[in-house]
Amino acid sequence: MSDIDRKIAKGAAWMVLFKLVDRGIGVVSTVVLARLLLPADFGLVAMAMTLIGALQLLVAFSFDVALIQNPDAGRDEFDTAWTFNVLFAAACGVVLALLAPMAAVFYNEPRLAAVIYSLAIGFVLQGFSNIGPVSFRREMRFDREFKFLLGKRMATCVTIPLAFYLHNYWALVIGQLTGTVLSVWLSYSVSDYRPRFSLRAKVDLFHKSKWLMVNNLFQFLNNRAGQFILGRYAGAQALGVYSIASEISSLPTTELVAPVNRAAFPGYAKAAGNLAALRASFLNVVSSIAMVALPAGVSILVVADLLVPAALGWKWQSAVPIIQILAIYGVIEAVQNNIGYVYLALGRTTLITWTAGLQFALLVSLLIPGILWFGVLGAAGAFLVTMILMIPVNQYLIARCLGLSALQFVRHVMRPLVASSVMGAVVLLLKDALQPRPVTLDYVMALLLCVAAGALVYAGSLYALWRWAGRPSGPEGYAFARLEDVLRKRGRVSSQPPGA
Template sequence: MSSVTDRLIQGSMWLSLSRAIVNGLSALSTFVLAWYLVPADFGLVAIATTIQVILSSVTELSLNQALIRHESPSETHFSAVWTLSVTRSAILALLFAAASYPIAEFYDEPRLTSVMLALSFSLLLSGLANPRRVMLQRDLIFWQEFVLNVSQKLVGFVVTVGIAAIYHSYWALVIGTLAYQVTNIIVSYTVLPFWPRITFRHARELFSFSVWLTAGQIVNTLNWRIEYLLIGKLLGATQLGHYTVGNTLSTLPTREATAPLNQTIYPGFSKVRNDPIRLIAAYQRAQALLAAVALPAGIGMAVVAEPMMRLALGEKWIPAIFIVQALASVFALQTLGSLVQPLGMAKGYTKMLFIRDTQMLVVRIPIIIAGLMMAGLPGVVYARVLTGLISTVVNMLLVKRLINLPFFQQLAANFRALASVALMAAGVWGLSHILSMPTDKPHLALHLAVLVIAGGVIYVGSSFVLWVAMKKPDGPETEVHRIIVKFLSKAKRIAVPKSA
């Protein structure tokens, strides 16, 4: 277990560096685009990309997950995955292009036609990516993943921001997406050479594992994207733009802070799936570490949302502040049960995950529609908070079913993170009310910096005090302490020559 854990930690460190760069570029891109574009531009492209994502997810084959779980995938398996992916993406591109004019008429937005025609090319490109890339994740090799992630994000960032700065047009969002896809294809074959050939061998074998994941992906996409279409139709592109940017910023800290662990944990769980004791231990350690990172990231974003958005985006984005405050908090709390997905996949319970997703769809959509009809955009946000909390409880109950880990024992493992983040939120909230909100940019930046530093000190300090008070039990603090000791030991050996 220690060797797997060490490789997971090393992988997480590579991916942490990758995500730190990608996260910084994503945040900077969002802020820059928000200055150059208007909310209606984001809303326009959000309609097209939402339809694109739904169409992609409805036909998603989930073949990469099947390759990760396969005992010994061959070159023929990779070629079969490539052939199926290219066939699917070509069909989707044609369907998406054909639907562009009718959808533009439905939304009474003529610009949608050209946007969807351009994005149909993006659909075609998505099927050409190198299928061998997934083996880096399967074998817990992550430095090449670092190169892939950073290069494609950097190219997409430069293209998107450059076009937005020069033309102030929503086409920056569209062309940036195409640049991202092209870079992904070029770099994936450069880093990991592969010459695919057309074959449909092993297709049935691959589908036997992925069929329920595909069905779950369909339901999940409808779950998390349907409100975009409803808001765009009933409330208009401007309010959809506020929702899109607010939702993007609210997910950013939690997603980016936890992405390194999420990418390594499925192959890690897969390696110990037949050993119940090691699997439970791996789950508890991973979940505690995830919560220790996600909770301060998400809740921290929520409590500093107002000064951050006033400083970074300006007055035209004030309606999105409430969206960030509400959704960033619930996204952070949802991580308490989010590892049920890789856990269920590792144990082969993909049908159970599909049933969960379907149940949440049946619960979530009526609540979202009711919120939209009764209170407009704020109603959608309140509905998202409620359904997010329900989803967290459902996921934790499924964890109990999968590995027999009681619900309250799962909560207890995250007690220090929950208590520390509560103290952090209370402290930052109190400090923000003691300090008056400045209006000029330099003082607003200083105000934000004070709140962020205060929150970090409170969280880290209270976590350490609770850990010591509880007699230093195993947990995220132990992992951090072990990594620091190992790093200092290596640094000391490098600094002091052997001859000394």
């Protein structure tokens, strides 16, 4: 394993650890909040976040990417990036306040204006976040990145006690605003860098970030188009169901894989001058992603009908088929999403923009009729079909960039795919045999049993396939070799007589 691959693996371990903790907190928060609040409460805040997300595009120049890519970036570049963030956030906060009444009329939701006013304050404050922590990723010091991100996540935990006290959507709004204030303070606590107002590097930063801004626009449209159209035509109730379904389905796939991508990009940037090294690193990362995303997505697919009553409650039953559709979507997206980071490392930002634009065009052509004809299910189906159609496009482009054959790519995901399929079949059989009563506790016990059985079947199947393939190197080989070493050492220790 090369030095870069080791750093990527170490960084990925820190980032996955953070995401496990983060999503653990997120799961608990979602479950508690879903039982305390109504779907319409989540839908109302989602309407506001759609507008805020649209305006965030005005400050989404991805300056952090440019700072990571450029090994010569110094104080001028860091200060300029921070200054732009402050100025654009302040401008967008004013625009948000002006648009709030019109948004309330558009959605026919009078309560929305006050929500937007409140969240606009947090938007402005977020712009003052310290730019210094970007250096943690740039220098691949992911242990410090872990502490920073974990601190930011803990700052959002104020939402739960607020929900117990308020029992309405203001718990979500005030909780997010409080979390923003604490995260800005934390950004200055973890880094001794103190930014200053400066625009000395404005030309260089804009030149490197212009295509990334267009890409961010398409990424936002791809992610938020469904919520925007659902909120307009189906109302807060339907949007709330979709938002929670999307949250649950993405927990073990795209959300868990995101930290791997976060750790991989700095390594790709360092290996960009060596195509063979970059290709090897990419395949190792894809294999690692497949090992996590495939079994996680299949698990959500097969146990969604147990998960929703057990975790969210019976009032969320309509979310089950949506979660199942989006679980498949999340698996495909997780495996494909890392490709964009290779383009960034190679400086091929136009490829990211054009593929995102094509994906948006396909999505819109499917999304509007899907929602009008089938409602929330149509929205989920449109996302899934779009992602399936993008597979050959993404594979063709990455093959051209890295000199990579389709067989090489498939070989690195085939064993996790087969093992996940075996796991899914076993869990389906077990679930049919259990047939729990319509009681929450029965569903909780059935869910835990299915998850435990699925984990054992997946691990055993993947290990058998790895041995059958001749114990190839890579993430599987590293994980299983370490496991065998641990078991071998414990076997030797346990076989010794007492006092030996």
